Amino acid sequence: SSENMTLKQAIQAGLKGRAEQLTLELLNQKDSLEIVDAELIPALDQVGKEYESGILFLPQLLMSAEAAKLSFSAIKEKMPQDNKVAKGRIVLATVQGDIHDIGKNIVKVLLENYGYDVIDLGKDVAPEQIVSCVKNENISLVGLSALMTTTVVNMEKTIRLLHEQAPHVKIMVGGAVLNPEYAKMIHADHYAPDAMGSVRYADQVFL
Numbered sequence: 460s461s462e463n464m465t466l467k468q469a470i471q472a473g474l475k476g477r478a479e480q481l482t483l484e485l486l487n488q489k490d491s492l493e494i495v496d497a498e499l500i501p502a503l504d505q506v507g508k509e510y511e512s513g514i515l516f517l518p519q520l521l522m523s524a525e526a527a528k529l530s531f532s533a534i535k536e537k538m539p540q541d542n543k544v545a546k547g548r549i550v551l552a553t554v555q556g557d558i559h560d561i562g563k564n565i566v567k568v569l570l571e572n573y574g575y576d577v578i579d580l581g582k583d584v585a586p587e588q589i590v591s592c593v594k595n596e597n598i599s600l601v602g603l604s605a606l607m608t609t610t611v612v613n614m615e616k617t618i619r620l621l622h623e624q625a626p627h628v629k630i631m632v633g634g635a636v637l638n639p640e641y642a643k644m645i646h647a648d649h650y651a652p653d654a655m656g657s658v659r660y661a662d663q664v665f666l
């Protein structure tokens with residue numbers, strides 16, 4: 460029954476309404492990021508594994524993603540709004556070919572909460588579009604997200620183009636498919652394991 464379900468279980472089962480309700484309940488007891496780390500991410504990790512091994516199918520993966528998104532919008536509502544002077548502007552994008560944007564959107568909300576102006580280019584963004592935005596807006600930090608082994612190549616391509624055409628820009632990368640070694644190999648300036656890591660790096664860049 461869905462009576463004693465945890466948020467993690469509700470997301471795994473793709474139950475949107477239940478996920479939203481449980482999120483609201485949890486928000487009375489727990490910190491926003493704690494909920495993301497202890498419920499949302501483990502739920503999606505599990506669903507991803509089950510999808511990979513053929514236990515779950517794409518429609519179920521989609522329903523879980525929808526439930527996670529709804530849960531996160533409830534979390535976002537409750538996050539304290541920051542009224543401080545903007546610390547700096549950051550461009551964010553999920554790289555070309557990749558439509559996974561839940562992680563990027565969490566990174567965006569957190570950066571905004573810590574006083575940054577975020578220009579969100581969205582998902583499936585061509586390297587050229589990222590480069591021209593960085594040049595036109597005179598951006599000093601860009602964040603790229605990639606979730607698939609097939610799209611990190613586009614992350615690498617984006618970084619190469621940025622180094623050629625906007626050599627002053629710092630580049631941070633994240634997403635489940637990456638690790639610090641790989642990030643170094645594709646010449647990113649920084650690997651952020653989670654959303655808070657992106658804030659810490661931004662604070663370093665804009666010091």
Ligand code: B1M
Binds near residue numbers: 653
């Ligand atoms: Co897909 N998917 N998916 N998927 N999906 C993965 C990535 C996969 C690993 C699942 C699996 O098989 N185990 C697999 C990729 C395999 C590979 O790379 N070889 C996969 C696949 C295959 C696919 C499709 C191809 C399936 C299909 O169509 N047959 C398709 C891809 C379409 C495309 O992109 N072209 C697809 C589609 C989807 C959905 C639409 C159903 C949905 C996405 C919905 C959406 O994002 N709007 C989805 C989901 C939900 C997943 C999993 C289950 C979860 C991803 C997620 O949101 N995690 C995923 C498995 C997994 O990752 N365990 C999977 C939660 C999120 C908060 O974590 O994004 O890692 P994450 O972000 C974290 C950190 O990484 C970090 O901060 C965040 C918060 O802590 N971070 C950054 C992320 N970006 C950052 C950037 C930074 C800093 C930190 O600086 C800029």
